[in-house]
Amino acid sequence: MTLRSEARVDVSLEAWTESEGTEAPAGGTPDTLAPGVLFAPPLRADTARRVNRPNAVWDLTGAWEHEGETATGTAAVHYGLDPDGTPHEGLVNPMVFADGFNYGESNLDDLYAHLDAPYGPDGRRLLSQLRAAGVDIVLLGFTERHTYIQANAGVAVSAVRRVIDERQPGGSPLIVGGVSMGGLITRYALARMENEGEEHETGTYLSFDSPHNGAWIPVALQQLAYFFESVPDPSGKPKQAELIRSPAAQQLLWAWVENARDSGAVATWSPLRRDFLQDLKDVGWFPSKPGLRRIGVANGTGDTTGGPLLPGEQVFDWSKPRLARAVLRTQPAFGQMQEAVRMSAVLLGYRTSRTSEIPPLDGAPGGTLASYGMLADALGATIDDRHRSGCFVPSVSAVALKYDPVTWDVDLNADLNGLPAGRSDLDAFCCDSTNSEHSAVTETLAEWILAELTD
Template identity: 30%
Template sequence: MRKLLIFTFFFIAFYLCNSQNTDYYNRMQHVFGNIDKTKVTTGYLKEFGIRFNEVEAYNGVISTNNLVDKTQWQSLYSSLYTMRVGTVAQNMVAPNTVFDNLKTEQANSTEDVLVAAQYYNYQQYKTNAQTNGDVTVNNDRIYDVAGRNPYDTKTIFGVAPLKKQLQGNTFTFKLPSSLIYSNSGLTISQVQVDFDNGQGYQTIALNTAQSITYTSGGEKELKVKFVYSGGPTLYSHSKIWVDYIAPQGGTTARFNGSGKTTQIITGNPWQGSSTSGLVTVELAPGHTQLTKPLIVVEGFDPDNSFNYNRLINTANVGGINRVINLGSELTLNQAIEDEGYDLVFIDFLNSTDYIQRNAYMVEKVIAWVNTEKNKNNNPNVEENVVLGMSMGGLVARYALRDMEINQETHDTKLYISHDVPHQGANVPLAYQAMVRHLVGEQISLPVFFSLFNVNILDITDIAPDLEDGLALLQSPAAQQMLIYQLQGTGDNVSINNSTLHDSFSTEYSNMGYPQQNGIRNIAIANGSECGTPLGFADNATILDVNEKIDLPYVISILTLGTINALSVNPLKFLSTVVSTNTDIKAQFNLKALPNLQSKNIY
């Protein structure tokens, strides 16, 4: 469930606003209904739109408060889309179309990372527009003065990688011309990027892959420079995280992947469908066939980011390249090899599928391992050890016990449960309510006097990853693990009292633990064996925010790790006053579950 929690923290960044705000509509019509649209030569007026972040900060000059990631990039584009005035900018591509394009191009790309850019000019009222006589204001209505220009022209510039985390040491980056969005007629004469690999700024060509090698991991700051012919030089910066894996054959691990073999194994059908796993085998030194198998079953991995290389080369969650003896600096990777184990790693092709379906696949892997290790009558073969990580422990236990029930020999001496939610998992109901509610919300923008012509936007048009969050909560594996669940979206969210968890939990409990030939069952858990509480009382407030904010504010809260469980009371209204920005009023209230009582948690 670690991955599910990570996704939940990420998705809170996409809260927006409630659609029903006639007061906002009336005020916008009242204020801007008489302006001369032809003076807004760019087609974008900042005060007319909704700022989903601090658009002023992204002006083409690098500063501490204008880092651009994919989320910020989308917020900038969405803000621009709401600023459209008159007809000049009405052909701007809708946010959902652009964001789908980003996702599709990255998914279909042979390069590791695609980069997207946007460069737009927009206008805003001069700070002294009224006192300088550029406009008059009467009864909170703005009127242009003939022959006067009340606007300053400003720039939005942002460049972002479409992936934020990479594993390995050498990666290919590409900036496709199809991912450059702009209302400028200027021609790009040069693009340079400092990839933070010690090489400084490098000139790159559009639509051409650039190979970049890192010699260390951690956070990397990418700085991008666009030079326009006869125009400005603009800068943007972003950050990525590199999980460094040394080149194949390196000395960072005994099991280094140099002798691995991989294949896809498909299980028997469960309820009419089958699923597959990518099985990687790396033999211990001196072994010419599987002899002493350690079968490792991965956990819940919806974005398929965990693989064999990450298992053997990293020291973070799930990695075995971790020091276990400070005196000798012996790693777990080395210790496994020293004991002569052959690694067999099972990587789910779809970890969100039904646990039973993936368990049937694991059964096929175990049967294949047993055939391989016995095919040459090797007298040194040993029984298997099966280790399941997190959800993988559920899958592995189910597979071993199901083989026993069906009179199949799994030839396993030890089952290791590594931080496995045998009795179910929890994601706070308040968080689940937030995701489900926002997926069903919309932003309605006023259409009046031809100033603004935009269809109603779903929140997911501006925050498409919310749909991924909902899909994750509704995936079979998540539903089978989650003890408490909700159903519905928008204003129709309610408790789900007939969940997949109930039926799976009953079946799983009735099966019991593996027992064939005296198999040992042991468990390792990350947590306190003493029942240490989490630090907040029943129905306690986990987070409470009630102020005018921009999206990066909440993102920064998440970055500081101050949220342990998530819920959002969606933004109730948009605030606007004459000649100021339209910001977002946010009200968030996160509460833990009460103890056997009915109380508000969302």
């Protein structure tokens, strides 16, 4: 299964030929989507457990500006433990780990709880075990997670510099990385430091289900979010598509569309993604100083096992009589002008969206996101549980398989467990035993990370 450079979406504005029941008297608009952004990956916080308070909190300002913006953020420092169980008195074996893709400001308490959620039959916890092994956890958050990756990378550089300044004499080389887009932020930060001749003193780079070659949110879902957000919303909350139109989403998503009306090539629609990929190439693509080890994990499988979603099957047929209707399908398989979604609403008109040369990414092996479920819940549509979640970060992207990140000339079902040496930009990686939720800490991934960082 390969992706092709001519992958595109085409939108027609004709009325549906069959009787759709969307006609309504003049005036009025449909009351549709629930307020708030869509497609934000949830954190699985352990609310029953007391939040582990940090030993220190740092306010950080980016080391540079990007597109006129100097980003800011916060780091929460959690000291590791000595062999006798007493906390370190300072940074000894520091690990800087960055938050990922979402809207608005990071919540580092929730991020800690998410990464330290119990896994396995005996309820082991990843961060707790790392700290017990003497690793100092420096969780890095951002004031605007949805802004430019390069801007937040400046915050990551400031965090790395401060860790180096505060690390105790004789301390270990840094571990630096992040979850989801946090892995891209720190990847760029370290590579740029190397390119500019600055020593980052990092021994291990770690990415956790990071979309090194792009992530996937179905274009039909993006268009529906755009289409219905024009309905007035008195809540004052961000619009449903605000995360999708953000700089971070434009840089992150392999297939991105600007609105619900226009047609175009989805892999190159946003210049922000093209510019970010060029910036990565200009600074060296990955950090690569001698002695640095690059490792990562994928929430998707590596044995070719995909998810349950089949190409082109109906997800829901939702309507508000005489006001609005949407008929949504999973991403069809390749072909030309394959129907993905039909939508109509009073005063908004009709849209039929068709895709060409896009593979059935929804069912590819990868970390999952309940993107269809989120939209169905926002609309109040009925949806089968099997249709709620699809692939968000394909496994081939999370393990940094070497292929063109624009044409995506790659077998999405490649056997990654038997991958020949040199086919990945990572020195070592681990795929999950099932296609688990994006960024979820599972037993397979946690035990592999612990072995890599503490043995």
